[in-house]
Amino acid sequence: MAVATTAVPAALRRKRRRERARTLAFLSPWLIGFGFFFAYPLVSTVYFSFMRYDGFAAPTFTGLKNWDYVFNHYPFFWQGLRNTLWLVVVMVALRVTFGLGIGLLITKLKTGVGFFRTAFYLPYLAPPVAATMAFAFLLNPGTGPVDHLLGELGLPQPGWFTDPSWSKPALTMLAMWGVGDLMVIFMAALLDVPREQYEAAELDGAGPWQKFRYVTFPNISPIVMFAVVTGVIQTMQYYTQAIVAGKVASGVIGGSGQQFEPGYPHGSTWTLPQMVYNLGFQRFDTGSACVVALVLFAISMAFTSLLLRRRSGFLPESQDGE
Amino acid sequence: MRTHRRYRRTVAALTGSAVLALLASACTGTNSAGGTDDSASGKDVTITFWHGWSQDNETRAIQAEADAFQKLHPNIHVKVVGNIADDKSEQALRAGGSDAPDVVSSFATDNVGKFCSAKVWTDLTPQLKKDGIDPARTFPAAMLRYSRFEGSQCSLPLLGDAYGLYYNKTAFAAAGITAPPRTFSEFDADAVKLTAADGDGYKQLGFMPTYHGYESTPSHFLGQYGAGYFGADGKSDIATDPRVTAMYTWQKNLIGKLGGFDRLEKYRSGFGDEFSAKNPFQTGQVAMSIDGEWRTASLAEAKPSFDWATAPFPVPDDQADTYGRGYQTGTIIGIARTSRKQSAAWEFVKYLTTDTDAVVTFANAIHNVPSTVEALNSPKLDADPNFRTFVDIAKNPNSSTTPASINGGAYQLSMQNLGYAYESGKQADLAAGLAATAKEIDAAVNQAK
Numbered sequence: 001m002a003v004a005t006t007a008v009p010a011a012l013r014r015k016r017r018r019e020r021a022r023t024l025a026f027l028s029p030w031l032i033g034f035g036f037f038f039a040y041p042l043v044s045t046v047y048f049s050f051m052r053y054d055g056f057a058a059p060t061f062t063g064l065k066n067w068d069y070v071f072n073h074y075p076f077f078w079q080g081l082r083n084t085l086w087l088v089v090v091m092v093a094l095r096v097t098f099g100l101g102i103g104l105l106i107t108k109l110k111t112g113v114g115f116f117r118t119a120f121y122l123p124y125l126a127p128p129v130a131a132t133m134a135f136a137f138l139l140n141p142g143t144g145p146v147d148h149l150l151g152e153l154g155l156p157q158p159g160w161f162t163d164p165s166w167s168k169p170a171l172t173m174l175a176m177w178g179v180g181d182l183m184v185i186f187m188a189a190l191l192d193v194p195r196e197q198y199e200a201a202e203l204d205g206a207g208p209w210q211k212f213r214y215v216t217f218p219n220i221s222p223i224v225m226f227a228v229v230t231g232v233i234q235t236m237q238y239y240t241q242a243i244v245a246g247k248v249a250s251g252v253i254g255g256s257g258q259q260f261e262p263g264y265p266h267g268s269t270w271t272l273p274q275m276v277y278n279l280g281f282q283r284f285d286t287g288s289a290c291v292v293a294l295v296l297f298a299i300s301m302a303f304t305s306l307l308l309r310r311r312s313g314f315l316p317e318s319q320d321g322e
Numbered sequence: 323m324r325t326h327r328r329y330r331r332t333v334a335a336l337t338g339s340a341v342l343a344l345l346a347s348a349c350t351g352t353n354s355a356g357g358t359d360d361s362a363s364g365k366d367v368t369i370t371f372w373h374g375w376s377q378d379n380e381t382r383a384i385q386a387e388a389d390a391f392q393k394l395h396p397n398i399h400v401k402v403v404g405n406i407a408d409d410k411s412e413q414a415l416r417a418g419g420s421d422a423p424d425v426v427s428s429f430a431t432d433n434v435g436k437f438c439s440a441k442v443w444t445d446l447t448p449q450l451k452k453d454g455i456d457p458a459r460t461f462p463a464a465m466l467r468y469s470r471f472e473g474s475q476c477s478l479p480l481l482g483d484a485y486g487l488y489y490n491k492t493a494f495a496a497a498g499i500t501a502p503p504r505t506f507s508e509f510d511a512d513a514v515k516l517t518a519a520d521g522d523g524y525k526q527l528g529f530m531p532t533y534h535g536y537e538s539t540p541s542h543f544l545g546q547y548g549a550g551y552f553g554a555d556g557k558s559d560i561a562t563d564p565r566v567t568a569m570y571t572w573q574k575n576l577i578g579k580l581g582g583f584d585r586l587e588k589y590r591s592g593f594g595d596e597f598s599a600k601n602p603f604q605t606g607q608v609a610m611s612i613d614g615e616w617r618t619a620s621l622a623e624a625k626p627s628f629d630w631a632t633a634p635f636p637v638p639d640d641q642a643d644t645y646g647r648g649y650q651t652g653t654i655i656g657i658a659r660t661s662r663k664q665s666a667a668w669e670f671v672k673y674l675t676t677d678t679d680a681v682v683t684f685a686n687a688i689h690n691v692p693s694t695v696e697a698l699n700s701p702k703l704d705a706d707p708n709f710r711t712f713v714d715i716a717k718n719p720n721s722s723t724t725p726a727s728i729n730g731g732a733y734q735l736s737m738q739n740l741g742y743a744y745e746s747g748k749q750a751d752l753a754a755g756l757a758a759t760a761k762e763i764d765a766a767v768n769q770a771k
Contacts, residue, residue: 054770055416056440065769073765075736142523142592162591250534251596264534266742281409283729284436285770 066287080270092231099182124180161249164268361666372423383687424661432731438471443656479693482652492628502633545649558763615712619689647720729770
């Protein structure tokens with residue numbers, strides 16, 4: 001009896017070990033990728049944030065010097081942080097609202113659904129650099145057709161990418177133009193809402209707003225949350241459009257005696273990822289670049305944690321508080 | 323609850339991956355020192371040379387230089403790789419290894435401070451001494467200044483760029499101006515005379531003074547003042563150097579004389595690309611511009627509908643005797659510290675930078691200013707008088723440059739930002755702005771040390 005009681009757990013242990021090994025084997029591609037491409041760089045970034053490292057000579061320990069420099073002396077940090085947060089709040093909110101609005105409109109259409117779906121989706125396929133250059137051309141205050149048209153109509157002609165108070169709204173317009181990705185996701189979610197719920201709401205006398213508020217939105221809320229979370233993450237990494245718009249509008253090619261100024265005009269389009277580039281590759285200050293990367297990481301985590309805590313993750317509203 | 327926790331973990335992983343690309347920048351190692359080779363004893367050696375030229379005529383010209391070198395040194399073979407951006411060569415030099423270049427050229431003279439101080443490029447002083455080359459006698463002073471840092475001659479000038487005045491002779495004649503201006507007061511008066519308003523815009527602008535007007539940058543203007551940027555103690559002296567204050571003040575006043583910042587900026591936003599046929603000087607939108615010698619070739623090719631000429635850019639009235647000076651920069655060339663073919667690489671660098679015929683041939687081919695004293699005086703040099711203006715600027719002992727700094731051109735960026743704020747009226751108090759900018763520059767230099 002005693003033999004049997006010890007033999008069974010031993011067999012069980014072996015089985016569990018085999019299962020664990022099998023599980024690990026299946027997970028290993030992901031684990032290896034995670035280790036090499038996330039865990040190691042993350043640990044390295046923390047390590048280098050306390051080091052003086054120019055990318056050429058061996059790193060040397062400098063304590064909190066890089067952190068002090070970024071927060072207290074690097075002239076662009078706080079402005080760039082404000083710009084990034086502005087974009088996260090305004091751009092993400094407008095993109096999600098606009099994408100949802102377009103999705104709602106197209107799903108209501110009786111004819112021409114395919115045409116409008118394609119028309120709104122196509123801009124999303126445009127390469128960011130080309131799209132930004134096209135916008136810089138269209139919105140050029142001197143020669144662009146948009147300001148020309150506004151002038152003909154007797155309306156104010158903003159400086160768009162050359163005016164610090166209009167540069168971020170212009171970038172937001174560009175982002176809304178390429179809202180096709182969200183539109184498609186929202187359309188799929190909207191078409192998935194059970195018809196009988198609308199019929200029941202109609203029987204209860206619900207109008208369009210009540211139907212949206214109490215039927216549509218609760219059903220699509222996980223998709224809205226997904227759009228917001230991924231939007232926040234993407235916007236925290238906002239780099240290409242901002243740097244291209246600034247470069248095109250400023251006209252500065254860059255070279256000796258003519259430094260390219262990220263953030264044109266007047267620092268209004270500086271974002272944190274541009275600082276990582278500026279510090280790490282223009283100023284050879286890898287340590288400070290790592291500090292900014294860690295700030296970016298911390299803010300991304302804080303935003304997404306806050307959003308998910310408030311909205312209970314990607315669950316539909318009906319399952320909140322589970 | 324477990325479901326929620328799992329979702330949160332998923333999102334944490336998602337969020338983490340969002341900054342993956344940024345974090346990856348930390349995954350770099352350090353390179354190791356290089357070594358010598360047996361090329362001196364006649365053994366075959368192949369070196370790799372990376373450069374940034376990309377136009378057909380440029381790549382052909384540099385290949386011809388390499389071919390000419392190989393005729394003189396049959397055992398040294400040069401693999402020439404063009405169109406390499408500075409970022410890419412910096413990454414290669416960081417990584418080292420057998421595929422990294424042995425010889426590298428760069429258009430960014432601002433980065434010499436970093437290349438020298440970090441010993442990315444070999445200090446060429448021993449080789450220069452061994453071959454009896456005195457840099458001070460061989461290279462013009464300004465070019466020598468931007469190719470060395472704190473005693474390390476880790477690069478040598480490989481052709482240069484000089485900045486001067488381009489002016490529309492047809493517009494000058496129409497405005498009754500008989501000669502190019504020599505001082506800033508003459509220049510301002512001419513710019514006003516050459517300006518013709520058109521409603522809120524301009525039919526023609528005398529000169530675009532704003533700092534985004536392509537080459538009209540603080541550094542280029544300061545070349546006419548001879549500013550030094552840093553004091554003997556290595557700290558920024560822009561807050562105490564009256565020449566810097568004078569430059570910012572002059573430029574701001576000129577903006578006022580030509581119609582104000584907003585009006586000029588709106589006009590500027592309609593300019594075509596600097597390096598295209600739509601360049602505002604080539605299209606006649608501006609009657610005068612500050613630009614480098616390369617523009618002579620573009621204008622000769624574009625054949626604009628007006629007559630044009632070049633002259634040295636004017637100087638401040640109180641420095642009228644320095645007329646003829648200008649801002650200088652150029653291309654630099656060096657040997658990677660990681661190269662294991664230092665001897666062969668040096669022979670190639672020496673040929674490209676000090677052989678008078680090689681320098682003159684290359685300068686004529688790509689319309690750049692030669693970078694040795696002998697080549698500047700060579701009778702074989704392009705005789706076009708418009709090009710000769712820039713040769714004379716390069717020879718002028720008062721011509722100046724932006725000094726190498728340990729953190730590249732960061733101090734120039736700080737000064738540009740002050741300029742943008744001051745010209746637009748965002749920064750009203752220039753003295754306070756200069757003091758804050760000097761502090762910012764010192765903090766950045768200190769951070770890089």
